[in-house]
Amino acid sequence: MKTTLASLFLLLSVTTYAQYHTHSSSRPLSFPDILGYKSLKTDLHMHTVFSDGKVWPTIRVTEALRDNLDVISLTEHLEYQPHKEDIPHPNRNRSYEIALKEAKDHDLLIVHGSEITRSAPMGHNNAVFIADANKVLKDKAEDSFSEAKKQGAFVFWNHPAWYAQNPQGNPILSDFQKERIKKGELHGIEVINTTDYAEESLALALENNLTIMGTSDIHGLIDWDYTEKGNNRPITLVFAKEKNLSSLKEALFAGRTVAVYNDLLVGKEEFLLPLLKASITIENATYAGKSNVLEVNLTNITSSDLLFENASDYTFYNSSPVFEIEAGTTKRLLVKTLDRKTSIDLKLKALGCFTAPKTRPIVTYKVNID
Numbered sequence: 001m002k003t004t005l006a007s008l009f010l011l012l013s014v015t016t017y018a019q020y021h022t023h024s025s026s027r028p029l030s031f032p033d034i035l036g037y038k039s040l041k042t043d044l045h046m047h048t049v050f051s052d053g054k055v056w057p058t059i060r061v062t063e064a065l066r067d068n069l070d071v072i073s074l075t076e077h078l079e080y081q082p083h084k085e086d087i088p089h090p091n092r093n094r095s096y097e098i099a100l101k102e103a104k105d106h107d108l109l110i111v112h113g114s115e116i117t118r119s120a121p122m123g124h125n126n127a128v129f130i131a132d133a134n135k136v137l138k139d140k141a142e143d144s145f146s147e148a149k150k151q152g153a154f155v156f157w158n159h160p161a162w163y164a165q166n167p168q169g170n171p172i173l174s175d176f177q178k179e180r181i182k183k184g185e186l187h188g189i190e191v192i193n194t195t196d197y198a199e200e201s202l203a204l205a206l207e208n209n210l211t212i213m214g215t216s217d218i219h220g221l222i223d224w225d226y227t228e229k230g231n232n233r234p235i236t237l238v239f240a241k242e243k244n245l246s247s248l249k250e251a252l253f254a255g256r257t258v259a260v261y262n263d264l265l266v267g268k269e270e271f272l273l274p275l276l277k278a279s280i281t282i283e284n285a286t287y288a289g290k291s292n293v294l295e296v297n298l299t300n301i302t303s304s305d306l307l308f309e310n311a312s313d314y315t316f317y318n319s320s321p322v323f324e325i326e327a328g329t330t331k332r333l334l335v336k337t338l339d340r341k342t343s344i345d346l347k348l349k350a351l352g353c354f355t356a357p358k359t360r361p362i363v364t365y366k367v368n369i370d
Helices: 004-021 057-066 096-103 141-150 175-182 197-209 243-254 269-279
Strands: 038-043 072-073 109-111 114-117 126-130 152-157 186-195 211-215 235-240 257-261 265-268 280-287 295-300 306-310 322-325 330-336 343-350 361-366
Touching: 038 243, 038 280, 057 072, 096 109, 096 114, 096 126, 109 243, 114 141, 126 141, 141 152, 152 211, 152 243, 175 243, 186 257, 197 211, 197 280, 211 257, 257 269, 265 269, 269 280, 269 361, 280 361, 295 322, 295 361, 322 330
Parallel strands: 038 072, 072 109, 152 186, 186 211
Antiparallel strands: 038 235, 114 126, 126 152, 211 235, 235 257, 257 265, 280 295, 295 330, 306 322, 306 343, 343 361
16 A cells, blocks of 8 residues: 555656646747758857856756757856855856756757956957857956957857946947957847847947847746746847757858847848748638639748738738738738739738838748639
8 A cells, every 4th residue: 555655646746747847838939941041049148046147057958948949058157156155166167067968868059158247348248159168257358358269259249238338228339349340259249138129239230240149138037037928038040051059150150140039020131031931821822702802821930920011012901001910820811903813922011020220121922823
């Protein structure tokens, strides 16, 4: 009898653990590949108790798996260590090592990274693809950037519009950043950080050929800070030739990215347009009865709600010119073509997407009629 009760207790314990320790999510992130590239879902800015975060590194791995991410980096502050009395760790690589071990049996890439943390105008910067975080920790910020470059790191400027450092809420490209760009020591810039989008940062990215980045900068729990508030975490979609670290690094240096936060997508036109084209599938394009009204079904295969405005030569019978296709759903459009055609170009302006400040792309979907 004791054995039976013990076995039953063990079974219940394992079942309960399996229910709560799962790598599935009700809101997994999903985006299609584009021609010639794999769309890697990345979050390259996050923290744990090894700097000023609130969780152990293994939690970051589990969260990433639940969100269906492909790549993460735990970018602990090198200089700012508020938990060092409770968690002393002279080895600044420790967070990375723990995450790497946790992810070894999963299809999740871990990029070795750290955050160089200084006051304005130098600001906060993430160096990813480093070899040794301890060597990046220097007294002078210039030396930290130099060491990161020596290690082959990709470096991006974090939350440049952060009002705690720039009271006006606008990024200031100081002589320090200009010198880093000139020396090949600064390669990207966050246009989306946490819930904030700065179009001024996008302007700086385009003006200085910096890679466009979006990150969660998570310190607490993804569930608490994003999911339970009805949001997805901000990410950077990186268009890489393969899903491996070398391809990811090459793509970041080449600037093949789109920053995503919920229904906001920000990137260069050459990458955002093909992503949007691949995000909508056209199905069952037929004329309704004997009419010249074309019925078209548009399915959004991404995890982002997409908002469009009609920019084509045709008007709609059943819809406002402005309409939304929620993530994973299908929108039925009735298009007035006036006469019967074998195909049409359906041009839609993507209202939640930006290729430059206040510039929204127009996507053309070729509709072949059955």
